[in-house]
Amino acid sequence: xxxxxxxxxxxxxxxxxxxxxxxxxxxxxxxxxxxxxxxxxxxxxxxxxxxxxxxxxxxxxxxxxxxxxxxxxxxxxxxxxxxxxxxxxxxxxxxxxxxxxxxxxxxxxxxxxxxxxxxxxxxxxxxxxxxxxxxxxxxxxxxxxxxxxxxxxxxxxxxxxxxxxxxxxxxxxxxxxxxxxxxxxxxxxxxxxxxxxxxxxxxxxxxxxxxxxxxxxxxxxxxxxxxxxxxxxxxxxxxxxxxxxxxxxxxxxxxxxxxxxxxxxxxxxxxxxxxxxxxxxxxxxxxxxxxxxxxxxxxxxxxxxxxxxxxxxxxxxxxxxxxxxxxxxxxxxxxxxxxxxxxxxxxxxxxxxxxxxxxxxxxxxxxxxxxxxxxxxxxxxxxxxxxxxxxxxxxxxxxxxxxxxxxxxxxxxxxxxxxxxxxxxxxxxxxxxxxxxxxxxxxxxxxxxxxxxxxxxxxxxxxxxxxxxxxxxxxxxxxxxxxxxxxxxxxxxxxxxxxxxxxxxxxxxxxxxxxxxxxxxxxxxxxxxxxxxxxxxxxxxxxxxxxxxxxxxxxxxxx
Numbered sequence: 001x002x003x004x005x006x007x008x009x010x011x012x013x014x015x016x017x018x019x020x021x022x023x024x025x026x027x028x029x030x031x032x033x034x035x036x037x038x039x040x041x042x043x044x045x046x047x048x049x050x051x052x053x054x055x056x057x058x059x060x061x062x063x064x065x066x067x068x069x070x071x072x073x074x075x076x077x078x079x080x081x082x083x084x085x086x087x088x089x090x091x092x093x094x095x096x097x098x099x100x101x102x103x104x105x106x107x108x109x110x111x112x113x114x115x116x117x118x119x120x121x122x123x124x125x126x127x128x129x130x131x132x133x134x135x136x137x138x139x140x141x142x143x144x145x146x147x148x149x150x151x152x153x154x155x156x157x158x159x160x161x162x163x164x165x166x167x168x169x170x171x172x173x174x175x176x177x178x179x180x181x182x183x184x185x186x187x188x189x190x191x192x193x194x195x196x197x198x199x200x201x202x203x204x205x206x207x208x209x210x211x212x213x214x215x216x217x218x219x220x221x222x223x224x225x226x227x228x229x230x231x232x233x234x235x236x237x238x239x240x241x242x243x244x245x246x247x248x249x250x251x252x253x254x255x256x257x258x259x260x261x262x263x264x265x266x267x268x269x270x271x272x273x274x275x276x277x278x279x280x281x282x283x284x285x286x287x288x289x290x291x292x293x294x295x296x297x298x299x300x301x302x303x304x305x306x307x308x309x310x311x312x313x314x315x316x317x318x319x320x321x322x323x324x325x326x327x328x329x330x331x332x333x334x335x336x337x338x339x340x341x342x343x344x345x346x347x348x349x350x351x352x353x354x355x356x357x358x359x360x361x362x363x364x365x366x367x368x369x370x371x372x373x374x375x376x377x378x379x380x381x382x383x384x385x386x387x388x389x390x391x392x393x394x395x396x397x398x399x400x401x402x403x404x405x406x407x408x409x410x411x412x413x414x415x416x417x418x419x420x421x422x423x424x425x426x427x428x429x430x431x432x433x434x435x436x437x438x439x440x441x442x443x444x445x446x447x448x449x450x451x452x453x454x455x456x457x458x459x460x461x462x463x464x465x466x467x468x469x470x471x472x473x474x475x476x477x478x479x480x481x482x483x484x485x486x487x488x489x490x491x492x493x494x495x496x497x498x499x500x501x502x503x504x505x506x507x508x509x510x511x512x513x514x515x516x517x518x519x520x521x522x523x524x525x526x527x528x529x530x531x532x533x534x535x536x537x538x539x540x541x542x543x544x545x546x547x548x549x550x551x552x553x554x555x556x557x558x559x
Contacts, residue, residue: 006032006230008547009252009267011237011282013220014113015532016273016519016539019156022219023543024271025226032265033220033231034254036274037088037109040116045215045335046082057461059468075479076106076486077313077384086116092406095277101417103308104483105277111233112217113275118486120208120339121365122162122533124153124173128350128361129527132388136349138359138421139390140305140524143496143505146173152537160218163331164207171361172204172345172529181205182329186321186369186379187342193440194344201347201436206365208339210331234258238409239286240270242512246290249515255407269514269546273539276306276521280397280491281412283517296511301502303397303491307526308416310362310387310426311485312449314433315460317378318368318442324379325369341367342383344436346528348428358424360388363528364433381442385433385449386485387425388528389418397491416482418450426451450481487531489523507542518542 007029010020017033024031061081065074073079073087086108097103108114128135130142130149154176156162161178168174183191183205191203212218223229232254239253241264251264272279280303286295294302330338348361366383373380395417399410418426426449434444446453446460453476461469495501498510507522509515518539520531527534 005266005268006030007267008032008269008271009034009265010271010273011252012036012113012273012275012278012519013111013217013231014115014273014275014519015535017271018112018115018217018219018223019536019539020271020273020518020543021223021229021231023540024547025223025228027544027547029228029547031223031229032267033229034235034237034252034265035109035111035231035233036236036257037111037233039233040111040215042215044085047334048337057464057468057472059464059471072104073106075104075475077479077484080117083117086110094403094405095412095414096400096403097413098415101415102478102481103414103416104479104481105414106483106486107275107278111220111231114486115212115217116215118532119365120211121206121343121530122157122160122209123207123343123529124175125149125527125529125534126171126173128171128346129388129525129529132360132525135351136354136359140493140495142524143494149534149537149541152540153533156533156536156540160209162207162209163329165205167202167204169202169204169345171347171350172343175207177207180329181208181340182327183342184325184327184369186318186325187367189320190318190342190368190440194436197439198347198436200352201344203342203344206340206343211333211336211339215335236407236409237274237282238262238407240282240295240515241286242288242290242295246288247512249295249512255409257407260407269516271516271518271539271543271546273519275519276488276491277397277412277414279517279519279521280306281399281410283492284397284399285410296502296509296515298511299499299502301493301500304393304395305391305490305493305524306395306397306414306416307389307391307488307490307523308482309485309487309526309528310385310389310418310422310429310449311480311482312385312387312426312430312433312447313480314381314383314385314430314437314447315445316381316437316442317445318381318437318440319378320441321369321379322377323369323375324372327370341365341370355428358428359390359421360425361528362387362425362429362432378443381437383433384485385429386487386528386530387422387429389422389526391490391493391525392419416488418482423451430454448476448480450477453477453480487520487526489520489526489531492517492521493524494522495524506545507538508546514546516542516546
C-alpha cells in the first residue's frame, strides 16, 4: 500500500463501494478498497432456525446487546440477534446529537456494509423524487432527471437479478426484472379492498434482489476476479490531503484498527462511499490551510441539508384471514427469510393533485399474513411508513474535535430535527394507514412515529410479558425516532451551482474534481422511496465517467 499509487481509492464496501470497485476495475484501473470493518466468512452467517420466530419485543436479546456495547443498535425495531455482529459497537463508535433532536444511527462496519442487514428491496425513484421543487416549489431539484439515471437502473436490476412485477404506477417506475413475485392471499385481499375504496392508491409486491449466494457482494467478487483490486479490511480512512493548489486530492491517511498504525495511500481519483454521516465526517476532518472547514468546503454547504425519511410503524391483525402464508414465488435461502411483502407507492402530492396541508408524500412497506401465528389466529399486519423530509440548512453534520472515537478520530454531531412540514406529513401518514387498515377489516394494535404513539384494542404485543410491554412503551420514543428509517441522505449534495452544492452532476467535488462522493450523502432530496438502488445507479454513472477520464490519462504518451 505504501509503495503503490493506485489509479483509484474507494472508501467503503457497501452498496456504493462494491459497485465502484466493480466499475473501475472492469475499466482496467488498479483499485484499492478501504473498509473500516473486518472481512467476513461463512461463519458470520448462521443458518435460519427450522421454526421461524414469532414477532415480539425480544427484550432480553436487546438487553444483552446493550450491556455489550450496542446500546444504540439494539434500539432498531427489527434488531436481529443472529446478525448482531453486523452492527457496530457504540462504545467504540460514539456520536452525539443536540438536546431535543435524537437521531438513531444504525450502521455496520464489515466487508459489504449494511448490504448484509437491509431488506434487499430495490425500488426506482421517479421525477416526483428527482424534481420535487418543480412540482410544489419547495426543497431542491436534482441536477439529473429520471431519464439520466434510468439506463443504470436497468443495468443494475439485470445484474442483481431483481424480482418484481410491472405494475404501471407513475410514482414507482417499472424495472428490468428477472422473475415475477406474488402477494400472499391476505395481501391480495387487502389490495383488492384498498384499490376499490381508493382508486388512486395501489398495493403492489416488493421489488427485491435475492441474497448473495456466496455472502460477499457479487460486485466485489467480480472486481476481485479482474486481478486489479486490492482490498484492505480493518482500515479506517481518517483524512484526505490535497496538493498545494487545493484542486487535486493526492492521498488518504488511514488507520489500522488493530495496531492504530497510520499510513498514507496515494491515488489519482478518490471515491468516498462510507454512508452519509461517515462520509461527511471524513470530509470535514480533512482540513488544511486551503480548506479550514473541510476539503472543498469554501461555500459551507458540506454537512448541511442532512435528511432521513420520516418513519412510522404500525402493527395490526385482520379479521378476513387466519394463520400465515408462504410466498411460493420467493427465493429460498438457508440464512435469510424470504424478502417479499406488499408496498404502497406514493399517492399524495403527485401530478394528479396536491394536498396543501403538507409538501411531498409518503410510502408504506409491509407484510400481511407472512408473520408466524397459530392457524386459528388472525393474520398479522406490520408496515413501516417512509415520508419525504425537506432539506434544511440547519439539519447538519458537524464534528467535535474535543471528543474522539476509539481511534482518535473526531466524532460526528448529528442534527436532524423535524420541522412543521414533517410533523404535518407524519400525522397524515399515520392517519392514512390506520384508516386503510380499519376500512378493510383490520384491527390496529399500535402505531407510532417520532411525533406520537397510539395503542388500540389489546395494545402492543399482547402476548408479551407485563415487564416487556412496560419497557416497550417507555422506550418507544428512543426506537421510533429520526434515523429509524435507515434511509439517511444529504450532507454533500449534488447540484448545478457550486455556490449552493458540494458536488456537480457527476458526483465530483466542485473544488476538488478528482474527489467523488457517490453514497446517499450526495442526495439533494430524501425522497419517500428506499435509497439503495439509486445509490448503486449513481455510483456506476459517476465511476464510468471518472474511470474513462482516468484511463485516457494513463494512455497519454510521456513527454
